[in-house]
Amino acid sequence: MKIKDYLLTFLLAGTIIVSIVLSTILWYNPAYYQKNRSSEVNNSKVSITTHSLSYIYAPSQVIKTNSDGKQNMLTNRSVNLVDGILNQLNDYHQAKFSNDQQKSKSNYFKILNRPNSLMLNYSSSINTKIFSKIMDNSKIHNQLSNFPDHSINRIVIPTDDADNIYLLSDHNFTIYRITVNHHPLKKLNKELSGNSIKRIPIQMTDRNNIPFIQFTKDISMPQYGYIINKQNISYYASYLNFSSNSKTNRNRTVYDSNSRQLEANDKSSQVIYSTAQDNMQTDSTDEFLRNAYHNIIQLGLNLDNVHFYSYNHSKKSIDYRYFVEGFPILGNEPWGVIKVEAQYNNDVRYYFSLNDLEVPVPTGRANIVLPSTDKVFNNLRAAGYDPNRVSDVEIGYNSGPNTHQNSNILINLKPSLYIKYNGKWMTYNHMLYHN
Amino acid sequence: MDFKRIEWIFLITFAVIDFFLFAIVRQNRNIQNESINQDSSTATIIKDMRDDQISVGNVSDKTPYGYYISATQNNSLKSALRSNQLYNQTVSFNGNKLHSSFKRQYVITDKKHPENTANKILTNTKLIQFGKNYSYNANLSTNNEIVYTENAENRYLYSKEAQIKFKVNKGVLTGYSQTYLNMVNPLREGTKALSGRKALAILYQNNNIPSNSKIEWIDLAYTKLLTMKNNIIFVPTWIVVYKTNNSETLQMNEVNAFNGTVLKNENTSTVSN
Numbered sequence: 001m002k003i004k005d006y007l008l009t010f011l012l013a014g015t016i017i018v019s020i021v022l023s024t025i026l027w028y029n030p031a032y033y034q035k036n037r038s039s040e041v042n043n044s045k046v047s048i049t050t051h052s053l054s055y056i057y058a059p060s061q062v063i064k065t066n067s068d069g070k071q072n073m074l075t076n077r078s079v080n081l082v083d084g085i086l087n088q089l090n091d092y093h094q095a096k097f098s099n100d101q102q103k104s105k106s107n108y109f110k111i112l113n114r115p116n117s118l119m120l121n122y123s124s125s126i127n128t129k130i131f132s133k134i135m136d137n138s139k140i141h142n143q144l145s146n147f148p149d150h151s152i153n154r155i156v157i158p159t160d161d162a163d164n165i166y167l168l169s170d171h172n173f174t175i176y177r178i179t180v181n182h183h184p185l186k187k188l189n190k191e192l193s194g195n196s197i198k199r200i201p202i203q204m205t206d207r208n209n210i211p212f213i214q215f216t217k218d219i220s221m222p223q224y225g226y227i228i229n230k231q232n233i234s235y236y237a238s239y240l241n242f243s244s245n246s247k248t249n250r251n252r253t254v255y256d257s258n259s260r261q262l263e264a265n266d267k268s269s270q271v272i273y274s275t276a277q278d279n280m281q282t283d284s285t286d287e288f289l290r291n292a293y294h295n296i297i298q299l300g301l302n303l304d305n306v307h308f309y310s311y312n313h314s315k316k317s318i319d320y321r322y323f324v325e326g327f328p329i330l331g332n333e334p335w336g337v338i339k340v341e342a343q344y345n346n347d348v349r350y351y352f353s354l355n356d357l358e359v360p361v362p363t364g365r366a367n368i369v370l371p372s373t374d375k376v377f378n379n380l381r382a383a384g385y386d387p388n389r390v391s392d393v394e395i396g397y398n399s400g401p402n403t404h405q406n407s408n409i410l411i412n413l414k415p416s417l418y419i420k421y422n423g424k425w426m427t428y429n430h431m432l433y434h435n
Numbered sequence: 436m437d438f439k440r441i442e443w444i445f446l447i448t449f450a451v452i453d454f455f456l457f458a459i460v461r462q463n464r465n466i467q468n469e470s471i472n473q474d475s476s477t478a479t480i481i482k483d484m485r486d487d488q489i490s491v492g493n494v495s496d497k498t499p500y501g502y503y504i505s506a507t508q509n510n511s512l513k514s515a516l517r518s519n520q521l522y523n524q525t526v527s528f529n530g531n532k533l534h535s536s537f538k539r540q541y542v543i544t545d546k547k548h549p550e551n552t553a554n555k556i557l558t559n560t561k562l563i564q565f566g567k568n569y570s571y572n573a574n575l576s577t578n579n580e581i582v583y584t585e586n587a588e589n590r591y592l593y594s595k596e597a598q599i600k601f602k603v604n605k606g607v608l609t610g611y612s613q614t615y616l617n618m619v620n621p622l623r624e625g626t627k628a629l630s631g632r633k634a635l636a637i638l639y640q641n642n643n644i645p646s647n648s649k650i651e652w653i654d655l656a657y658t659k660l661l662t663m664k665n666n667i668i669f670v671p672t673w674i675v676v677y678k679t680n681n682s683e684t685l686q687m688n689e690v691n692a693f694n695g696t697v698l699k700n701e702n703t704s705t706v707s708n
Contacts, residue, residue: 008439008442008443008446009442011446012442012445012446012449015446015449015450015452015453016445016449018449018453018457019449019452019453019456022453022456022457022460023456025460026456026459026460076624077621077623077624080624080625080626081624224623227661302694304626304693305626324623325623325624359503359660359661359668359670360503360622360623360668361505361622361663361666361668362505362622362663362666410663
C-alpha cells in the first residue's frame with residue numbers, strides 16, 4: 001500500500017519535471033515555433049538561389065606544377081576552372097584512405113612542389129567531410145564520406161599518377177593519401193591547356209615553417225567594373241518574415257520580432273541579423289560549416305561569386321567572401337563579406353551588406369602591374385619594415401573607400417597586394433606610402 | 436477530497452500537458468531539420484500549371500552555363516565597306532543600319548526552307564559582311580522575312596542591333612537589312628543559370644501565363660540588360676512564348692536566367708508569326 005502511495009507521488013513529480021524541462025526548451029528557443037511560419041513562406045515562392053554547398057566550399061585557388069618543377073597560379077576567364085577540375089575527378093572510383101604518420105616537413109614540401117601536379121588551395125582549413133560533399137557527383141563520394149574526419153587545406157592531384165590524390169594540412173605537415181583505381185588523366189590535362197587560361201608564375205617556398213606563395217615575376221592584373229545594386233532592408237525584412245514595422249533611429253533601421261532582430265545601418269549599408277539557431281552550437285567543424293551554409297542560403301542573399309574564405313574554430317565564426325575571377329574582394333568591409341558568428345547563447349549573428357555586385361561591365365582601363373615578391377621585400381626593407389615579419393602575401397581586389405555610400409553606382413575593382421605583417425593584413429601600397 | 440485523489444488529478448493533467456509540449460518540440464524539430472528541396476517545389480508548380488490546363492511540353496531541368504556578354508555598337512559595317520566591296524547590290528545606311536537591295540534577285544529554290552537560299556548568300560563574304568557571326572532564327576522569321584540573329588557563346592543575341600533580315604517577295608530574295616554588334620565577348624567566367632523549368636515556374640507564379648494556354652517554345656538567349664556609352668551588356672534570358680487557347684496571337688515573356696527577374700510582365704509583347 002505504502003509503495004503504491006510513493007509510486008503515485010514519484011510519477012507526479014516526474015511529470016512535473018518533464019513539463020518544466022519541455023517548457024524551458026520552448027521558452028529559450030523560440031526558433032522552434034517561428035520556423036513553422038518561415039518554411040511555409042519558402043514553399044510558396046520559387047527559390048532562386050541555386051548555389052550548392054560544393055559551389056560555396058569549392059577551393060579558391062589552383063596551382064599547377066609543370067614537369068620541370070615550375071609553378072603557375074591558374075585562372076580562367078571563360079569557365080569556372082575549379083568546377084572543371086573537380087568534374088574530372090567524378091570518374092575516380094574505389095577510394096582507399098591512408099594516413100602518413102611521419103609528418104615530416106621535407107616530405108610535405110615535396111608533395112607541394114611535386115612535378116606534374118595540380119594543387120587546389122583553401123585560404124582557411126576545411127575538413128575531409130566537406131571535401132566529400134564537394135565530390136558529391138563523384139563515384140567515390142560515398143567512400144569519402146566514410147573516411148575519418150580530418151582538417152585539411154590543400155588538395156594535390158598528380159597529373160601523371162593515375163592512382164593517388166593527396167589531402168594536405170599545413171598544420172603539423174600532415175599528408176593524407178587517397179588511393180583510387182587507375183583512371184585516365186587525358187581529360188584533366190586537357191582542362192588545363194585551354195587558351196583562356198591565365199598563368200601567374202609562382203613558387204611554393206618554406207617561410208618560417210609555413211608554406212608561402214612567392215610571386216616570382218611582376219604580375220599584370222586586369223581591373224574589373226561592376227554595377228553595385230543597393231538592396232532595400234525591407235526586402236530582407238519580408239524575406240525573413242518580420243511582420244512588425246521597423247523603427248528608425250538616426251541611421252539605423254531596426255526590425256524586432258520576439259528574439260530575432262534585423263538591423264541596417266543606412267550609412268555603412270551594413271546589415272546585422274541575429275536569431276536563435278541551435279544548429280551552430282556544435283563543436284564539429286563539419287557540422288558547423290554545413291549548418292552555416294544551410295543557414296546563409298535562407299537569408300535571401302545573392303550568392304553569385306561568393307565562396308568560403310575563413311573559419312575560426314574558437315570564435316565559432318566563418319567568413320564568406322565575394323570573388324572576382326579567382327581572387328577575393330578584400331578591405332571593403334562591410335561590403336564584400338558575409339560573416340556568420342555563433343554567440344554564447346543560442347543566438348547566431350549574420351553580418352552582410354545591402355550592397356551587392358550586380359552586373360559586370362567593361363572598364364576599358366589598363367591592367368595594373370603588381371610587383372614580384374622579391375621586389376616587395378626589397379621595397380618594404382627600404383621603407384623600414386622587417387621582411388621576416390611578413391607571413392603571407394595575397395592578391396585581392398578592392399574598390400577603394402566610399403563604395404557603400406551610393407546606390408546603383410559603377411565601381412572599379414583594382415587589384416592590390418595584401419601583406420600579412422605581424423599577423424595583421426595591410427595593403428602593400430598603404431605600408432609604403434602611409435607609413 | 437482526499438490528498439490521493441488530488442494527486443491523481445494532477446498526474447493526469449501534467450501527463451496531458453507533457454504530451455502536448457513533447458508534440459510541439461518534436462514537430463518543430465522535424466521542420467527545422469527538413470532541408471527545402473528547391474527542385475521539388477519547381478516540380479510541384481509545373482504540376483499545378485498542368486492542372487490549370489497549361490500545356491507545358493517537355494522543358495529541361497538542366498541548369499546551363501551563361502555569361503554576361505558585352506558588345507560594342509559602332510560603325511564597323513560602314514568602315515569595313517571601305518576595304519571590302521559588296522557585289523550585286525546597292526547599299527545605303529540609316530545610322531549604323533545597312534540597307535541593301537540586290538541588283539539580280541535570288542530565287543528561293545526550296546519553298547519550305549527558304550533559309551537554304553539565304554544561307555548561301557550569308558556565308559559569301561562578297562555579298563554580306565560578318566555573315567558567319569549570324570545564324571538562322573526560325574522563331575523570328577515570317578513569310579515576308581528571313582531573320583538571322585548574331586550569336587554569342589553559341590546562343591542568339593536577341594537585339595534589333597544584331598540582326599540580318601532578308602526581304603522575301605513572291606518567292607525571291609529582294610534584299611536585306613543588317614545591324615551588327617562588334618566585339619561580342621563574355622565579361623566574366625560562366626555561371627550556372629536557372630533551368631527552363633524554373634523560368635516557367637517563376638512566370639506562372641507571377642501570373643504571367645494564364646490558364647488554358649500552350650507554351651509554343653522556350654529558348655535561352657541573350658537579351659539587352661543595359662547600355663553604357665557604346666557598350667551593350669547582355670544577360671542570359673529565358674524567352675517563353677505562349678498562346679492562349681482562344682487566341683491566335685503569340686505572347687512573349689522574358690525571365691532573367693541569372694536572378695529570375697521577370698523582364699517583361701506588364702506589357703507582354705506580341706510576336707507575329
